[in-house]
Amino acid sequence: MTAITNGLPRDRMLSEPRDLDLRGKSGSRALKNSVATAVMWAAFAIAVIPLVWILLTVAVKGGHLILDSTWWTNSQQGITARREGGGAVHAIQGTLIQGLVTALISVPIGVLTAVYLVEYGRGRFARIVSFMVDILTGVPSIVAGLFIYAVFITTFGFTRAGIFVCLSLTLLMIPVVVRSTEEMLKLVPNELREAAYALGVPKWKTIFSVVLPTAFSGIITGVLLGLARVMGETAPLLILGPYTKAIATDLFGGNMATLPTMINQDRDQAVTLPAYDRIWAAALTLILLILLLNLLGRLAGRFSKV
Amino acid sequence: MAKRIDVSDLDIFYGSFKAVEGVSMSIEPRAVTAFIGPSGCGKSTVLRTLNRMHEVIPGGRVEGKVLLDGQDLYAKDVDPVGVRRTVGMVFQRPNPFPTMTIRDNVAAGLKLNGVKNKARLDEVVEKSLKGANLWNEVKDRLDKPGAGLSGGQQQRLCIARAIAVEPQVLLMDEPCSALDPISTLAIEDLINELKERYTIVIVTHNMQQAARVSDQTAFFNLKATGQPGKLVELDSTSKIFNNPTEKATEDYISGRFG
Structure with a gap:
């Protein structure tokens, strides 16, 4: 030394x-x-x-x-585990559709919950809401899936469908959106709220026209990161979203393929080389999708005003 | 248009802490009233009760009366949002809305309250920016972000934004403390012009500034930390600075304080 x-x-x-x-x-x-x-x-x-x-x-x-371009254009319809060929477009579509619908449900609920917690929440009720969000953050994905199964399939007698996958993913995504939005709203300087109040702008209008636009890109970042997290979830999909090799876009009936369930399906049959290859390719596709969402999220964060 | 303000027996609280006690005073219309006093004496707090901004802070409440041309701002049926449209405010740190252009910042008060007529908005933007002595500097870049201006320009932008809603009274909470001397001079000139149309109340730590811009001056003081602040005296600025009635005022003005 x-x-x-x-x-x-x-x-x-x-x-x-x-x-x-x-x-x-x-x-x-x-x-x-x-x-x-x-x-x-x-x-x-x-x-x-x-x-x-x-x-x-x-x-x-x-x-x-x-x-291979067929990976992005063809489904697995008519392809057996022993045959090569086919693509993953059915699974990619399913994952994107379910992700989009999950986001459409969770973002309004999550953002408004965060607005309540930061802008209005005082006292006991706000503490309870915040505590509930904490609990929801810790719920394992399989529990979320089983909960939706117990409520909608067992109790109300629906058959399994894509929309129930979305609902269970919503349970997982809401706390992520709430927490990230909350952090962004807290970063908006109080002076901006006061400036708007002093102009005679009502509180709700201040929140929608000044606070949320100021935090907008940060909220988008949080949403995309949350979406990236739930799109890779598998357990609720195994419970609620049966796989199909064909293109299926109906969330309310029938089977629907997603990338995680495609991986699982081919793993079941992975005695043969073609199915084995497809597992890795589907996994890579999923990773790339999520990577893309993460990059978009980071990019949105660059335009942050706070 | 400009209105007088009469404050009587005003106590101001933060939760259970009494921050200001027993303030009674009259603020003249079309004149500048300066609030001076040491830090923590409650002058900003009193200022914020004049447009009901004090209650925005959790736990903030007020006892007593604030009359604007005889109308009690704290009467039960008075809407604080309406009060703030009548009594505008400029803050210590320039705070233009970061997501908005210069034009939108000035028009914000009208736009967010539902005015959509573009010709009317453009007219108000030009009039307000001229009123704030900023028009010539920004007329070619109205669609650039307001946050891109210098500190002094931003503060004049905030003044333009405040006068765009045509308030009767303009409150200014240390409007120059974050600015350099040149920008401060620009704001002080502006205050001199604005007082022809508005009732202006300005909080300042700078006694020369109070002496330069104000017609009357109120001196606030507090006995000790943790005690409520009080209004010591309010009189014409020349009287306060040359021949104050109270000894505490004289000590503070002459720098022999504490």
């Missing part, structure tokens, strides 16, 4: 007192610094290695399929 030998010899410091000596490093401090740096880099590597490994494996094993 050069850092240690660089330190001044002790006897010289004692025999020749100087006014101010800034040369050299303190040996033990330099050592601690090196150790801490090494530990941090090691922790970083441990965190990143599995991530890179997964991405590489998925890209290598599924990459050739998604580079």
Whole structure:
């Protein structure tokens, strides 16, 4: 360790007192610094290695399929596990449709809940609402799926359909939207609210015309990140959204494919190479979709006004 | 158009804490009234009760009367939103709306209250910006964001925004404390012009500024931290600065305070 030998010899410091000596490093401090740096880099590597490994494996094993244009145009209709070919457009469509509908339901509820908590909520009721959001954040996805199953399928006697998948994903997405929107609304300076009040603008109008537009891009970021999170969910889809190999866009009846259920389906039949390849390709497609949403979310965050 | 304000026996609270006690005063129309006093004496708090902005703060409440041309602002059937349309306010830090253009910032008060007529809005924008001595600097970039202006320009933009809704009274809470001397001069000139049409109340920490711009001056003080602030005296500015009645005022003005 050069850092240690660089330190001044002790006897010289004692025999020749100087006014101010800034040369050299303190040996033990330099050592601690090196150790801490090494530990941090090691922790970083441990965190990143599995991530890179997964991405590489998925890209290598599924990459050739998604580079084929039929992957993006064809469904799996008429294709068996032993046959190559077909695409994932049915699953991509299903995932996007269900994600969109989930967002359409959760965003108004989540944003308005956050507006209530930040702008109106005082006292006991607001604390209860906030606590409920915390609980909802911790609900495992399979519990959300089973809850919707218990209410709509077991109790009301509906058959399984895409819309129930959306409802269960909504349960998972609402708390994410509430929390991220809440943070963004808190960042809007109070002075802007006061400026609007002082112009004789009513409170609700201040919130909709000044506070929400100011926080808009931040809210969009939160929504996209929340959406990215629920689009990769699998458990509620296995419970509520039976798979089909054909293109199906009806949320209210019949089976509907999604990328996670496609992965699961092919895994069931993965004794053969074509199905095995399709698992990796579907996984890669899902990762790319979610990556895209994340990037869009970050991009929206750049235009933030707060 | 400009109205007088009569305050009588005003107590102001934050929750259970009494911040200001027993304020009674008359604020003359078409004149500038300055509030001076040490930090924490409640001058901004009193200012904010004049357009019911005090109650925006959780726990903020008021006892006593504030009469605007004889009408009690705190009467039961009075709508605070209506009060704020009549009594405008300019804040310490310039606070243009960051999502809006210069034009929209000025028109915000009208637009958010439902005025849609574009010709009318354009007319008001021009009139208000001219009134705030900002028109010549921004007339070529009305559609640029208001946040892109300099601090002094932003503050004049906020003044334009406040006068665009044609209030009767204009409250200013340390409007120059975040500005450089040149911008401060521009605002002070503007205050001199505005007082022909509006009743103006200005809170300031700068005694020279109070002496320069105001016609009457109110001195607020508090005995000790934790005690409520009080109005010590209100008189014509020349009297307050040359020959105040109270010793506390003289001590504060002459810098012998505390």
